[in-house]
Amino acid sequence: MNVDTNVDTAVSRIAASIGEPARARMLYSLLDGHARTSTELATVAEVSASTASVHLAQLKELQLVDVLAQGKHRYYSLHGRHVAAALEALAVVAGASRHRFVPNTPNRLRNARTCYDHMAGTVAVALHDHFVELGWLSTDAADGTAYDLSGEGVIVLGKLGIDIETTRNLRRRFAYACVDWSERRPHIGGALGAALLDVARKRRWVVQDLDSRALRVTAVGKREMQRRFGLPD
Numbered sequence: 265m266n267v268d269t270n271v272d273t274a275v276s277r278i279a280a281s282i283g284e285p286a287r288a289r290m291l292y293s294l295l296d297g298h299a300r301t302s303t304e305l306a307t308v309a310e311v312s313a314s315t316a317s318v319h320l321a322q323l324k325e326l327q328l329v330d331v332l333a334q335g336k337h338r339y340y341s342l343h344g345r346h347v348a349a350a351l352e353a354l355a356v357v358a359g360a361s362r363h364r365f366v367p368n369t370p371n372r373l374r375n376a377r378t379c380y381d382h383m384a385g386t387v388a389v390a391l392h393d394h395f396v397e398l399g400w401l402s403t404d405a406a407d408g409t410a411y412d413l414s415g416e417g418v419i420v421l422g423k424l425g426i427d428i429e430t431t432r433n434l435r436r437r438f439a440y441a442c443v444d445w446s447e448r449r450p451h452i453g454g455a456l457g458a459a460l461l462d463v464a465r466k467r468r469w470v471v472q473d474l475d476s477r478a479l480r481v482t483a484v485g486k487r488e489m490q491r492r493f494g495l496p497d
Contacts (some may be wrong), residue, residue, distance in 0.1 A: 281326055282354070286311050287319045291328065291342070295351055298448035299332065299339035332409055332443060339443045374446045376470060376479035382442070382457030383464065387481060387495070389447045391460070394493050401439070401452070411439035411452070420492075425466075426459045 282288055286309035293300060293308045300308070306316035320340060323329040328347055332339045342348050376385040383391070395401040400417030404410035413421065418428050432438050434455045442453030452460065464470045469485030472478070481489075489495045 278326055278328070281322055281328065282351075284319070285309075286315070287323060290316075290319060290323065290340075291347075291351055292355070294329065294340065294342045295348055295355075297341075297348075299341040299443050300448065301337050301339060305340060332441070334443055337443075339448070372473075372478045373476070376481055377477040378461070378472065378479060379442060379445070379451070379453070379477075381461065382451070382453050383461045383470070383479065384442070384444050384446075384451050385479070386447060387479075387489075388451035388457075389444050389449050390495050391489070391493060392441075392449075392451045394495060395452070398494070409441045410437065411441065411454075411456070413439070413456070421456075421460075424463050424492075426456075426463060431455045431459050 282291060289309045290305045293305065302316050302320055303313060305320065306313050309316060309319065311319070320329065320331070324331060327343050329340050330343050332341070342351075374385055376383060376387040378384065379388075382388070392401070395417065398416075399414050400420060401411045402414055404412060413428065422428060432455070437454040439452055439454040439456035441450035442457070443449070444451050451457070461470075464485065465472070467484070467488065468482055469488055470479040470481055473480065486495075
């Protein structure tokens with residue numbers, strides 16, 4: 265059987281990269297779908313911060329990981345489901361098990377809270393995931409972190425009272441993937457995220473604690489978000 269030389273070389277480089285123990289530990293720690301910082305990955309890999317940076321640069325070059333700069337942090341995640349599937353297959357061959365990501369955020373803040381002017385936490389991540397799954401959010405090809413709304417998304421959110429055109433014309437990003445502090449997965453940031461939180465507050469879906477960023481999801485909020493967006497009870 266003839267093997268394309270370019271493919272052969274690429275596979276060899278990827279295999280060698282995954283085969284290095286520190287890089288393998290980094291990759292498998294990301295298999296749970298939660299993004300991590302270089303500092304956290306250095307700890308996982310049991311290497312220094314400078315060594316971790318070198319490893320991560322190689323993994324990024326080989327398109328095994330993506331990096332998202334957010335504030336002073338750079339969050340790393342796997343480069344798509346195909347990378348996760350390859351790692352899972354190797355784990356099966358090796359007969360290995362992996363640890364689950366366990367957030368250490370207090371439950372009150374983890375479930376729902378404000379992130380600047382938009383919603384964060386488990387509920388916000390679930391909203392993001394359902395919006396993507398239902399095809400209401402689409403990723404901007406030129407900017408992998410930016411989102412736009414589909415025609416159906418415009419209609420659905422318009423029915424909630426969000427003026428999409430006005431929201432688009434605000435002097436800020438319309439919508440983008442904001443890595444959640446506790447869940448380490450994206451929620452919806454930007455003007456659209458702020459508009460969604462504003463609707464949730466006005467409709468009394470959520471009520472903010474007086475002494476913290478925590479948001480309490482009301483019984484009405486649980487019912488309405490389940491009915492409108494398919495969120496679990």
